[in-house]
Amino acid sequence: MEFETGDKIKIKKNGVEYQGVAMPKSGKCVVLKLESGYNIGVNPEGTNIEIIQKKEYSPLKVKPENKQADSKLPEVSIISTGGTIASKIDYRTGAVSAQFSADDILESIPELQKMARFKGRVVYNVLSENMKPEYWPELAGAVIEEIENGADGIIIAHGTDTMMYTAAALSFMINTPVPIVLVGSQRSADRPSSDNVMNVICAAKVATSDIAEVCVVMHDSISDDRCGIYRGTRVRKMHTSRRDAFWPINSDPIGFVDYSTKDIEIISDYATRDSSKLVSETNIDPRCGLIKFVPGAKPDILSYYTRKNYRGIVIEGTGLGHVSTEWVPEIEKATKAGIAVVITSQCLYGRVCDRVYDTGRDLIKAGAIEGKDMLPEVALVKLMWALGQSSDMDTVLELMETNIAGEFSLRSLH
Amino acid sequence: MEFETGDKIKIKKNGVEYQGVAMPKSGKCVVLKLESGYNIGVNPEGTNIEIIQKKEYSPLKVKPENKQADSKLPEVSIISTGGTIASKIDYRTGAVSAQFSADDILESIPELQKMARFKGRVVYNVLSENMKPEYWPELAGAVIEEIENGADGIIIAHGTDTMMYTAAALSFMINTPVPIVLVGSQRSADRPSSDNVMNVICAAKVATSDIAEVCVVMHDSISDDRCGIYRGTRVRKMHTSRRDAFWPINSDPIGFVDYSTKDIEIISDYATRDSSKLVSETNIDPRCGLIKFVPGAKPDILSYYTRKNYRGIVIEGTGLGHVSTEWVPEIEKATKAGIAVVITSQCLYGRVCDRVYDTGRDLIKAGAIEGKDMLPEVALVKLMWALGQSSDMDTVLELMETNIAGEFSLRSLH
Numbered sequence: 001m002e003f004e005t006g007d008k009i010k011i012k013k014n015g016v017e018y019q020g021v022a023m024p025k026s027g028k029c030v031v032l033k034l035e036s037g038y039n040i041g042v043n044p045e046g047t048n049i050e051i052i053q054k055k056e057y058s059p060l061k062v063k064p065e066n067k068q069a070d071s072k073l074p075e076v077s078i079i080s081t082g083g084t085i086a087s088k089i090d091y092r093t094g095a096v097s098a099q100f101s102a103d104d105i106l107e108s109i110p111e112l113q114k115m116a117r118f119k120g121r122v123v124y125n126v127l128s129e130n131m132k133p134e135y136w137p138e139l140a141g142a143v144i145e146e147i148e149n150g151a152d153g154i155i156i157a158h159g160t161d162t163m164m165y166t167a168a169a170l171s172f173m174i175n176t177p178v179p180i181v182l183v184g185s186q187r188s189a190d191r192p193s194s195d196n197v198m199n200v201i202c203a204a205k206v207a208t209s210d211i212a213e214v215c216v217v218m219h220d221s222i223s224d225d226r227c228g229i230y231r232g233t234r235v236r237k238m239h240t241s242r243r244d245a246f247w248p249i250n251s252d253p254i255g256f257v258d259y260s261t262k263d264i265e266i267i268s269d270y271a272t273r274d275s276s277k278l279v280s281e282t283n284i285d286p287r288c289g290l291i292k293f294v295p296g297a298k299p300d301i302l303s304y305y306t307r308k309n310y311r312g313i314v315i316e317g318t319g320l321g322h323v324s325t326e327w328v329p330e331i332e333k334a335t336k337a338g339i340a341v342v343i344t345s346q347c348l349y350g351r352v353c354d355r356v357y358d359t360g361r362d363l364i365k366a367g368a369i370e371g372k373d374m375l376p377e378v379a380l381v382k383l384m385w386a387l388g389q390s391s392d393m394d395t396v397l398e399l400m401e402t403n404i405a406g407e408f409s410l411r412s413l414h
Numbered sequence: 415m416e417f418e419t420g421d422k423i424k425i426k427k428n429g430v431e432y433q434g435v436a437m438p439k440s441g442k443c444v445v446l447k448l449e450s451g452y453n454i455g456v457n458p459e460g461t462n463i464e465i466i467q468k469k470e471y472s473p474l475k476v477k478p479e480n481k482q483a484d485s486k487l488p489e490v491s492i493i494s495t496g497g498t499i500a501s502k503i504d505y506r507t508g509a510v511s512a513q514f515s516a517d518d519i520l521e522s523i524p525e526l527q528k529m530a531r532f533k534g535r536v537v538y539n540v541l542s543e544n545m546k547p548e549y550w551p552e553l554a555g556a557v558i559e560e561i562e563n564g565a566d567g568i569i570i571a572h573g574t575d576t577m578m579y580t581a582a583a584l585s586f587m588i589n590t591p592v593p594i595v596l597v598g599s600q601r602s603a604d605r606p607s608s609d610n611v612m613n614v615i616c617a618a619k620v621a622t623s624d625i626a627e628v629c630v631v632m633h634d635s636i637s638d639d640r641c642g643i644y645r646g647t648r649v650r651k652m653h654t655s656r657r658d659a660f661w662p663i664n665s666d667p668i669g670f671v672d673y674s675t676k677d678i679e680i681i682s683d684y685a686t687r688d689s690s691k692l693v694s695e696t697n698i699d700p701r702c703g704l705i706k707f708v709p710g711a712k713p714d715i716l717s718y719y720t721r722k723n724y725r726g727i728v729i730e731g732t733g734l735g736h737v738s739t740e741w742v743p744e745i746e747k748a749t750k751a752g753i754a755v756v757i758t759s760q761c762l763y764g765r766v767c768d769r770v771y772d773t774g775r776d777l778i779k780a781g782a783i784e785g786k787d788m789l790p791e792v793a794l795v796k797l798m799w800a801l802g803q804s805s806d807m808d809t810v811l812e813l814m815e816t817n818i819a820g821e822f823s824l825r826s827l828h
Binding site: 127128129130131132133134159160161162165237238239240241242245286288289290291292293294295296297298300301304308316317318319320321322323324325345346347348349350351352353358359377380384 | 541542543544545546547548573574575576579651652653654655656659700702703704705706707708709710711712714715718722730731732733734735736737738739759760761762763764765766767772773791794798
């Protein structure tokens with residue numbers, strides 16, 4: 001029986017029956033997206049395949065007539081950068097590589113097309129560990145272009161590995177009048193499951209909502225009941241494989257999307273749609289490094305960064321933001337050489353406070369900047385951005401002390 | 415009114431009444447430990463001080479007659495290394511520095527002396543950010559000596575900043591027939607509170623229990639209701655300032671100590687007292703570094719470690735254990751030069767699995783070792799220890815693949 005990608009089909013094999021939406025084939029296997037959101041691959045040899053329903057929607061391209069047809073629906077641009085959400089298993093190697101485009105996402109999730117008029121745009125096609133700071137301005141540029149061209153919301157399909165870094169970068173770079181939503185999928189290491197249907201549908205809900213913020217929308221628990229809406233500067237991938245890998249850190253989520261009702265529950269303040277004009281400052285200086293301090297780490301490692309003409313260093317200290325005493329003179333040397341040094345904590349949760357213990361007080365005297373309750377990774381992205389805005393160190397320091405995109409709070413939350 | 419440290423006193427000042435145990439003075443301030451466990455400093459000028467009860471116990475030193483007197487009680491050695499639990503505020507600078515000894519702990523917590531015969535020993539007096547891998551063998555040596563001399567349990571007072579590193583080191587170094595308990599205190603950055611009374615009492619309870627493991631005993635929640643008993647290789651400081659900063663990662667706690675009843679609730683398997691003989695392997699090779707991969711990080715950073723003759727490198731990759739593709743040749747260069755490279759994840763939770771995505775598979779081909787679900791910091795300590803056991807790389811790899819002290823599980827817990 002001939003079927004097309006997007007058709008709802010039923011496969012019987014060895015007495016077991018599978019039912020779901022046909023995905024693009026992988027090698028000789030038929031891939032079904034089950035109602036649960038899981039993907040399953042079935043070798044079609046010796047099976048009986050039945051079409052239950054022909055696909056209702058064909059993937060939307062940017063065709064004027066199509067825009068016309070659904071003109072009551074908001075317009076959302078899906079920008080694809082690669083990652084698991086846009087990848088499939090390569091059955092040749094058994095490994096996963098980035099292959100899908102935004103159109104493939106739309107094709108496999110027909111429900112999306114009732115929510116908005118979608119427009120797809122591929123900016124990159126890389127696994128997210130290969131995302132580089134140099135790519136962020138270009139991605140920001142694409143986002144800005146889509147907004148200027150009338151997009152009511154942006155969805156960015158992104159690998160989960162470095163999603164938090166990109167989310168932070170866009171948060172600093174763009175003051176947005178519309179939602180900018182990063183979404184991805186976690187894939188269990190040992191089974192061909194995928195959480196992308198629910199994540200993408202919830203992301204589309206947020207992209208068409210009133211929340212004009214850069215945010216990450218991903219599973220909030222291992223149940224498929226709701227997604228969290230996490231502020232782009234306050235979220236971190238905290239599990240290698242679970243669906244609910246993204247946790248809000250030092251801040252509540254903006255809210256949640258209920259997957260069954262599609263209702264959004266708001267629990268934090270947010271910038272409302274069109275409350276600000278589109279403003280962008282996309283320059284960055286990627287010559288920044290992150291050093292995690294561990295017992296026995298030699299302060300000499302700092303000299304690597306100074307020798308290589310780095311302009312900023314974020315240190316992940318211990319506890320309230322400490323390093324061993326012998327690091328202090330090296331840090332002073334770096335700050336005197338015009339390198340911005342920001343102290344954060346490897347605890348991740350809580351606030352750096354270098355005014356309590358001797359070591360911390362010495363760090364401040366040495367010219368280090370306290371990272372408040374910023375995540376170390378967010379402090380790194382912010383430092384690249386601040387150094388991209390000005391070469392004047394006083395201005396850079398002032399930017400680091402200014403809350404640009406909700407990246408720190410005035411006092412820590414308990 | 416003359417009072418001594420350890421007396422229960424009442425102070426009236428400006429119409430407010432404070433009641434608690436007198437601690438050693440700080441400058442001209444009288445320091446009271448309140449019933450809540452908080453410390454408060456009061457300037458005695460213009461106050462009325464009344465002794466409610468003279469101190470019942472004098473601090474126990476290692477006196478034979480004293481051992482005789484309480485011979486039914488188990489013998490516990492308190493080894494002090496410094497840190498907040500053994501520190502007080504320096505009113506000259508407003509900062510905290512390490513000053514107290516084990517005797518001071520006993521003096522300020524009289525209840526302890528009903529639980530065991532205590533013996534104090536100061537091994538170091540440093541804030542924990544200054545602990546170095548080179549100190550761990552000496553600390554392990556002191557622990558071993560105390561056990562050989564008849565201690566039924568060991569309490570190690572340690573700064574919280576690097577407690578997890580020391581706990582992991584002792585876990586790998588010592589196969590213990592008695593409990594070895596690390597304890598510390600978190601001090602709120604903005605008020606002179608302390609959680610040390612409850613932590614130390616719970617630690618003493620565990621030190622006299624059946625749990626013959628290296629473990630960390632600290633507040634389990636911000637309420638003063640119970641302490642967690644966390645395995646030394648599965649615990650991490652996850653908050654800069656909260657009392658419940660220590661979280662078990664990728665593993666349940668061994669159990670809990672109820673502070674009011676002093677009952678121990680066990681929820682995980684543990685090694686029982688005297689089930690194994692005292693065995694120690696305290697050699698380490700501290701020439702190991704930890705590198706946290708971030709977007710834009712240059713693979714050239716690895717060359718710093720190879721040039722400096724490091725013997726092991728732990729990489730904190732993204733997600734399932736990834737780095738950007740351009741890192742792979744540099745990692746291969748390092749492993750071919752005889753440097754052990756272990757891949758862990760900056761997610762902290764979950765398991766590294768480099769067999770799913772292309773990048774990971776390339777890393778394994780390049781000779782990298784998968785860190786399973788080990789914490790990056792624990793993998794670093796284990797690598798130092800493994801390299802201290804043998805200079806033969808095959809033996810080192812075998813040790814890294816062997817579960818020595820519960821540091822990894824066969825599959826990840828969900």
